[in-house]
Amino acid sequence: MSGTGRFGRFGGRYAPETLMGPLLELEAAYELFKAEPSFQAELSALLKDFVGRPTPLTKAAKLGGSLGLELYLKREDLAHTGAHKINNSVGQCLLAKRMGKTRVIAETGAGQHGVATATAAAKLGLTCVVYMGAVDMERQALNVFRMRLLGAEVRSVDSGSRTLKDAVNEAMRDWAGSVKTTHYVLGSALGPHPFPSMVRDFHACIGWEARAQVRAQAGRLPDLALACVGGGSNAIGLFSGFLSDPAVELVGVEAGGTGLEPGRHAARFAAGPGGGAPGILHGTFTMLLQDAHGQVRETHSVSAGLDYPAVGPQHADLAESGRARYESVSDVEALDAFDRLAREEGILPALESAHAVAWLCREAAAYKGKVVVLNLSGRGDKDVDSVRRAREASGG
Ligand SMILES: *Cc1c(COP(=O)(O)O)cnc(C)c1O
Numbered sequence: 001m002s003g004t005g006r007f008g009r010f011g012g013r014y015a016p017e018t019l020m021g022p023l024l025e026l027e028a029a030y031e032l033f034k035a036e037p038s039f040q041a042e043l044s045a046l047l048k049d050f051v052g053r054p055t056p057l058t059k060a061a062k063l064g065g066s067l068g069l070e071l072y073l074k075r076e077d078l079a080h081t082g083a084h085k086i087n088n089s090v091g092q093c094l095l096a097k098r099m100g101k102t103r104v105i106a107e108t109g110a111g112q113h114g115v116a117t118a119t120a121a122a123k124l125g126l127t128c129v130v131y132m133g134a135v136d137m138e139r140q141a142l143n144v145f146r147m148r149l150l151g152a153e154v155r156s157v158d159s160g161s162r163t164l165k166d167a168v169n170e171a172m173r174d175w176a177g178s179v180k181t182t183h184y185v186l187g188s189a190l191g192p193h194p195f196p197s198m199v200r201d202f203h204a205c206i207g208w209e210a211r212a213q214v215r216a217q218a219g220r221l222p223d224l225a226l227a228c229v230g231g232g233s234n235a236i237g238l239f240s241g242f243l244s245d246p247a248v249e250l251v252g253v254e255a256g257g258t259g260l261e262p263g264r265h266a267a268r269f270a271a272g273p274g275g276g277a278p279g280i281l282h283g284t285f286t287m288l289l290q291d292a293h294g295q296v297r298e299t300h301s302v303s304a305g306l307d308y309p310a311v312g313p314q315h316a317d318l319a320e321s322g323r324a325r326y327e328s329v330s331d332v333e334a335l336d337a338f339d340r341l342a343r344e345e346g347i348l349p350a351l352e353s354a355h356a357v358a359w360l361c362r363e364a365a366a367y368k369g370k371v372v373v374l375n376l377s378g379r380g381d382k383d384v385d386s387v388r389r390a391r392e393a394s395g396g
Contacts, residue, residue: 005193007317015194015283016330018176018303025179029099033035035199036114039098046090046236050123051080053087053205057213057373062344063357064372067364070218073347073376076234083350083378084203084234089185091202096183103127103182106170108138108302109136111143112378113187118152119186129171133163140304142291143382164297164308168282188231189312192283196312200236207241210373218371224249227375228355229326230266230305230368234313234377239324249325253359254316255330266299268311269319269326276309278316286313302331302386303351305378333358333391338380348380351387 005011005327033039037159052316055075066073077083087104096104102125108114114130129148134156137144137179138197147154160166168191175184189199207225227235229252242248256266260274266332268276268287281296289297289309301307318324329337334351337358341349349357353376360367360374380387 007195007196007314008320010278010286010316011193011196012285014160014280014285015192016176019172019228020194022175022179022184023192023194026183030095030194030198033095033098041095043091043094046094046123047087047205048238051086051090054213055079055303057210057217059217060345063341065077066344067361068099068368069364070224071360072214072217072222072371072373074206074373075236075350076206076375076377077347077379078354081113081116081119082381083116083188084206084237085113086119086238087197087205088187088202088233089113089116089120089237090123092183092185093117093124093126096126096185097124099183100183101126101183103129103178104185105129105131105171105174105182106185106187107164107167108187109129109167110303110382111136111140111147112382115143116145117185118150121152122150123295130154130173131157131167131174132155132166134160135162135166136164150199161298161304163361165218188233189236189314190231190282190284190310192334193231193317196284196314198232200240200314203233203237204347204377205239206234207239210238210375211241214371214373220371221245221248221371221389223370224251226251226253226356226360226372228306228352229251229311229315230308230352232315234315234375236312239372250318250323250388251359252324252326253355254326254328255303255306256330256333257300257302257356258331261296261330262299265328266301266307266309267328268309270328281310284310284313286349287311287319289315294310302334302390303355304357305350305352305384313379327359329355329362331390332361335387337361338383338387345375348384349376350378350380351383353377
């Protein structure tokens, strides 16, 4: 047993009685299968032949050159379905199958995790139900259709703010009553133990591949490893490859939205009254955007994948210990970086990933001549409409 799932004072398992059974069963199954060679072999084969791993590490010579540093992009945008999320969905669906489950459920905000899970479920022959806030279903109609094409049932959630947080609540409610047949595929390195560790492990391939690739291409380890942080899964996947290399600086970039006042961003680590404080959401003790009464605050970001009030507990610990640093960039900075990567490198990044690019563009002077690995968590095709609307709104 891996114990309590603590990262320093963060993490844990703050779940209602009805979910303790399912969580303990999951923890035991994960401990069993992660050590089993036939599980690892089947997972490796799926990652290679279905997901398309290893993803390339691309030297961004023009952008790096103009910033005065050596920049390498880890190309999760080239993974099947266009983002890193498929690594976790395939891992958890395979685990579900080994556990004898026939049905998976998932929550989704923008639809990316829903599409990844519907994809993995189709491949592995599992029934799939995706919970999605009614507001999000309207905003992301194309992804709803995509999930249905993949054979998933999408259920509209009409409680609360009718967005991601409410979809998580609904998925947990379903799971409490359906655990005999069902596994809950949680979408980021969040939630009660064992999810934060398990989701990290399924994404650690990002970091281990990047580590080997940068050593082969640059001849050494990077000075900086950089990723955007929503729930924190792509970032902790990248960081996993470098956590034991103290010389590699780790930076996570959050959504600064339209300003660091309360309600205008999703920068949980921001200092000051608009920033986060330790608290519990969705089963884990972590940094959380909340008001003086502990009520969860509204968040905003131009990028749906970063728009969540809490963060994975391991990031809260990495920040507290000083091993990693968390910064934010604004919507406008992310949109500018989107344009820049498109024109200078021929890559449309996801708006989430564009946050990491934007931070590097802003802070480049401090990294002259350094080797930087930046996790390009996803492709930007899904965001071209948001970019167009933002341009029109700003008169561009
Ligand atoms: C969902 C998503 C994110 C944010 O989630 P993390 O768990 O923080 O990685 C980042 N980038 C892309 C492309 C996403 O789809």
